[in-house]
Amino acid sequence: GDSVTQMEGPVTLSEEAFLTINCTYTATGYPSLFWYVQYPGEGLQLLLKATKADDKGSNKGFEATYRKETTSFHLEKGSVQVSDSAVYFCALTGGGYNKLIFGAGTRLAVHP
């Protein structure tokens, strides 16, 4: 079945460092791809999305490109801030009726 694999965390960075969180997927058909962020004690917030191959999603300095040839959707940010500390989930819509299938999440900790 459809699935999402993310790099294990935690990822620990200093403020202003470059961030990459790897995400690869397995899916039949042509899923849409998403990154969600979860701050401590809160629900999920949509960070960015891409609906077809080669699309680039971007928001708040974060970017990810839908790469069909490598089945990847890696999250990047050029300069992280302490306020970016959170858990990041890669997800796709698949398995019929557009249900979201999530990866296990990657915790990011940014230190001053």
Add this chain to the structure above:
Amino acid sequence: ETGVTQSPTHLIKTRGQQVTLRCSSQSGHNTVSWYQQALGQGPQFIFQYYREEENGRGNFPPRFSGLQFPNYSSELNVNALELDDSALYLCASSPNQGNYGYTFGSGTRLTVV
């Protein structure tokens, strides 16, 4: 516009009891999905309702059931609670069966003791 709101925010129940969680979808959204997020894991799909009909279900037993009302709000009911049901339960809504993504609520933290 208001987003997705869930109630209660926290709940403690005893094993074997029944619980009802509630969700108000975002204005204009006719699709509601429920997810279970165990500690340290990604959310797992429970089921989805579209215009008051269940149109998708994940790998959860029948003691997990739901409803969607004419105003598109929704309930998740869990009978015969087990310790492993302790989790964050997330509700998500969409205007068109999730074709462009979902908006999530802040969740209900259920603890079963």
